[in-house]
Amino acid sequence: MPSLPVRPLEKPLKLSFISRLLALPALLLTLTTQGAPVYVQAGPGSFNHAALDLLAARNHMDYQRFYSGTPAHTYTSAAQAQTWAFSALANSTIEGQLVPAIVDAMRSYQVTELSAAVHMPIEMCVFGLNKTGKITHAASHPAALKQIARWLSAHQLQAKPVPKGTNEAARLLAADQFDQNTVAVGSCALKAVYPELTLRETGIQDNADNHTLFGLMKMEKRPQPISEDEARSALAHVVDQANVLINTRTDSAKALFSHINQRLAQMQPVALFKAQKHRPIEDLSREAVVLSKALEQAQQQCLDTGSVKAFFQAQMDAAKAIQYRYRAQWLSEGVPNQEADLTQLRNTLNQLGAAILQTLTTHLAQHGNLTTELKPVFLAALNTDNLTVQDKQRLYQALQSVRRVENCQATD
Numbered sequence: 001m002p003s004l005p006v007r008p009l010e011k012p013l014k015l016s017f018i019s020r021l022l023a024l025p026a027l028l029l030t031l032t033t034q035g036a037p038v039y040v041q042a043g044p045g046s047f048n049h050a051a052l053d054l055l056a057a058r059n060h061m062d063y064q065r066f067y068s069g070t071p072a073h074t075y076t077s078a079a080q081a082q083t084w085a086f087s088a089l090a091n092s093t094i095e096g097q098l099v100p101a102i103v104d105a106m107r108s109y110q111v112t113e114l115s116a117a118v119h120m121p122i123e124m125c126v127f128g129l130n131k132t133g134k135i136t137h138a139a140s141h142p143a144a145l146k147q148i149a150r151w152l153s154a155h156q157l158q159a160k161p162v163p164k165g166t167n168e169a170a171r172l173l174a175a176d177q178f179d180q181n182t183v184a185v186g187s188c189a190l191k192a193v194y195p196e197l198t199l200r201e202t203g204i205q206d207n208a209d210n211h212t213l214f215g216l217m218k219m220e221k222r223p224q225p226i227s228e229d230e231a232r233s234a235l236a237h238v239v240d241q242a243n244v245l246i247n248t249r250t251d252s253a254k255a256l257f258s259h260i261n262q263r264l265a266q267m268q269p270v271a272l273f274k275a276q277k278h279r280p281i282e283d284l285s286r287e288a289v290v291l292s293k294a295l296e297q298a299q300q301q302c303l304d305t306g307s308v309k310a311f312f313q314a315q316m317d318a319a320k321a322i323q324y325r326y327r328a329q330w331l332s333e334g335v336p337n338q339e340a341d342l343t344q345l346r347n348t349l350n351q352l353g354a355a356i357l358q359t360l361t362t363h364l365a366q367h368g369n370l371t372t373e374l375k376p377v378f379l380a381a382l383n384t385d386n387l388t389v390q391d392k393q394r395l396y397q398a399l400q401s402v403r404r405v406e407n408c409q410a411t412d
């Protein structure tokens with residue numbers, strides 16, 4: 001950020017009001033946009049498309065989307081219609097992070113409200129007209145071409161810039177506007193939009209840490225265009241607000257993930273008790289008790305019982321897998337000589353089970369459904385020994401399927 005004086009936003013009240021609201025459920029803000037019209041930067045199959053899909057999945061609905069091409073056109077349309085605009089804001093691989101075309105558009109438009117933010121990894125996919133033919137050219141948006149420089153040079157490919165967008169490159173390829181040796185590079189979301197194209201490679205971006213921050217915003221035309229530096233400051237301010245939204249949501253998920261991890265961390269002493277007493281690991285009558293407690297609480301808290309049941313079963317399956325691995329290990333190493341008390345451990349498991357459902361209920365109410373956005377956070381948070389990546393994947397799949405029941409009155 002340049003250390004130039006920051007011109008106050010024309011509507012500072014509303015933005016700072018929003019920032020004070022951040023402690024309140026972000027969902028409250030997004031609820032007002034249910035099925036609402038959204039002018040979306042770029043086109044179908046773009047990174048914006050994929051990012052808005054994530055937002056829609058959080059709220060289990062879709063927006064009425066109007067793909068609008070350039071940021072300037074997106075903001076103009078949204079401001080005129082007095083509805084939402086969805087666009088990129090910043091990218092981790094750009095110096096200073098701010099997206100130049102957005103800075104430019106912010107000279108004439110200001111953000112009056114920021115409803116939600118998405119922080120999405122940018123994974124570049126390569127699409128061709130055939131599976132194995134020789135590639136000589138790669139068509140994409142100039143900004144995307146910059147992010148795959150290493151891949152281009154490793155394969156000695158010529159870049160074909162398509163300023164209209166990554167999705168436009170794919171559209172042209174699908175419409176036979178390029179030759180057989182040209183591929184289009186863009187969001188992997190293009191797969192669904194152009195099924196006639198063949199996915200040839202994934203994850204070809206130079207920088208593994210390539211993330212874009214997107215925002216769902218209300219815009220207003222400025223009375224007078226501001227300078228580029230002023231626009232940078234204005235955008236940097238919106239980026240800060242968006243990051244607060246992202247961090248609040250991530251912290252809420254981390255609290256939940258930590259309880260899930262703590263539950264799994266009890267399995268070493270549970271396995272120890274059973275090994276010392278020569279008891280089987282699986283105890284179906286105890287599992288029935290765990291499930292019935294969970295389902296009773298789920299009902300009180302307006303969680304969908306079917307999805308909670310599947311998640312708790314997945315937790316118990318992971319719990320057993322951990323215990324079996326310890327038992328196998330102790331066959332060769334001998335059973336450790338530490339004390340373990342199953343009654344006490346099960347009390348702790350009851351408390352952790354209740355805490356998991358409580359934090360899950362709060363998270364869903366305030367931040368919407370868990371989606372793939374938080375999967376890397378989940379995978380990193382679960383660090384219990386003898387838990388495999390496959391166990392974690394299955395657990396996350398079940399966790400992100402848990403839903404709230406609409407129009408339900410909590411009874412606890």
Ligand SMILES: C=C(O[C@@H]1C=C(C(=O)O)C=C[C@H]1O)C(=O)O
Nearest residue numbers: 270281282283286287290316319
């Ligand atoms: C944790 C235990 O081991 C297994 C896993 C259970 C669970 O995760 O709650 C319940 C019963 C057992 O099948 C236990 O016996 O308490």
